[in-house]
Amino acid sequence: MNAPHTLEVGLGDRSYPILIGPGLLDAGEAWRPRIHGRHALVVSNETVAPLYLQRVMTQLDGLHAQTLTLPDGESFKNLAHVERVFEALADMGASRDACVIALGGGVIGDLAGFAAACWMRGIDFLQMPTTLLAMVDSSVGGKTGVNLKAGKNLVGAFHQPCAVVADTDTLATLPDREYRAGLAEVVKYGALGDADFLTWLEAHVDALNARDDAIIAKAIARCCAHKAAIVARDETERGERALLNLGHTFGHALETECGYGTLLHGEAVAIGMCQAAALSARLGMADAADGERLAHLLQTLQLPVTPPAGVDSDALLAHMRLDKKNLGGRLRLVLWRGIGRAEIVADVAEADVHAVLDHRG
Structure with a gap:
């Protein structure tokens, strides 16, 4: 794999890289060092998971890694599905050094990031955007949250990821x-x-x-x-x-x-x-x-x-x-x-x- 294009979001000791390029899901050496603990939960959706989830899990060999697959769509970006992330973290005994990996588009990134911001008052999360919109916008900058009937993104938190890994090959399967x-x-x-x-x-x-x-x-x-x-x-x-x-x-x-x-x-x-x-x-x-x-x-x-x-x-x-x-x-x-x-x-x-x-x- 050619070296990815790398940028940095400069936030002092909370700075993190944005990696952009093809083949990154299979290049754990480029991003796995950003995961510091032994627990990792990969959150994805029913559209993305069959395409890419196993490839990510292969790169997590040796960690206590689990997966959670949620329904696909903006209508599922709500507190009920955040609770499903909490339940998955609890079931695996995730501690404060755990990492949530958001594999999907903006809905998954926002939802999983918000769950990470809340679990034990904040744990690491790593963004793996698979849509163009998420790559250029929602995966960068630490805005996380979910929708209410009253409005979009009314419940959320600023919680920066530990890295953004944008594998441009995933855009080939994007509708x-x-x-x-x-x-x-x-x-x-x-x-x-x-x-x-x-x-x-x-x-x-x-x-x-x-x-x-x-x-x-x-x-x-x-x-x-x-x-x-x-x-x-x-x-x-x-x-x-x-x-x-x-x-x-x-x-x-x-x-x-x-x-x-x-x-x-x-x-x-x-x-x-x-x-x-x-x-x-x-x-x-x-x-x-x-x-x-x-x-x-x-x-x-x-x-x-x-x-x-x-x-x-x-x-x-x-x-x-x-x-x-x-x-x-x-x-x-x-x-x-x-x-x-x-x-x-x-x-x-x-x-x-x-x-x-x-x-x-």
């Missing part, structure tokens, strides 16, 4: 819709703070649509480097890190209202970024042409840019009021001054948001 949902998060990095990257993406649309391995690997590395730098500066989202939520307040509201799993997270984010751009134009912050350019790129990557028909704008606004970025009961949104220039805007008038949700903005 087309899941792959494209990941591309929305890739585009997000260009939209929020890297205009040159967005231009690069526009120039490589055909390669991205064709799943060109080299181009995908470059995109993953650039996104991870961008996020790692932001997390190192603002680990617990007191300021700059909130910019990574461009499109997410709108998108999370759509996911909640439509029912978890109806829209994939990346699809909802694609729509949400276009709504954030439309609101920015309505407020006079940005030229509408920038939003049109963003929407065009997303459409060429075969992503949705408008909400499903029949979605109630009043219900969406109610979900948005529960967003974690809000302060003092006032909406606080990530908007932009144009491509590559996102910013946090406080006290956004609900009438303006409502106009955009009603497609009048």
Whole structure:
């Protein structure tokens, strides 16, 4: 195996590597030293486990390693399934030096990471993302959590992994819709703070649509480097890190209202970024042409840019009021001054948001 591309999330004595490259699941020598105790629980789902679980378990030979396979889908990212992780850890007698390995997409990473944050007040966990979305976003930065009926990711913790192992070979088995949902998060990095990257993406649309391995690997590395730098500066989202939520307040509201799993997270984010751009134009912050350019790129990557028909704008606004970025009961949104220039805007008038949700903005 060629040496993986390696980045570091710099957090002092809690710093950790991000390994990106093909064949990493079978390269235990690259990541097993990050597991310090004798207990390891590999948490996966019913889609990923048949493909990759045994390969990971082979690399854990000599440890007291067990597996837990959960149902697949956003609708299962809840406290009931976190409890199943706790039960598995208890059954194996996991102590404070145990490690939870999250093998799957963002749902598994968020859920297993949250369980690790809670077990004995915090044990190690290692991220093994198998989706593009998880590789470029959710596996990096230590955000963990689960959904409630009231909203997405309302229960969670900041708990950094001990390593992120992104085996790009796993993307070959990723369904087309899941792959494209990941591309929305890739585009997000260009939209929020890297205009040159967005231009690069526009120039490589055909390669991205064709799943060109080299181009995908470059995109993953650039996104991870961008996020790692932001997390190192603002680990617990007191300021700059909130910019990574461009499109997410709108998108999370759509996911909640439509029912978890109806829209994939990346699809909802694609729509949400276009709504954030439309609101920015309505407020006079940005030229509408920038939003049109963003929407065009997303459409060429075969992503949705408008909400499903029949979605109630009043219900969406109610979900948005529960967003974690809000302060003092006032909406606080990530908007932009144009491509590559996102910013946090406080006290956004609900009438303006409502106009955009009603497609009048």
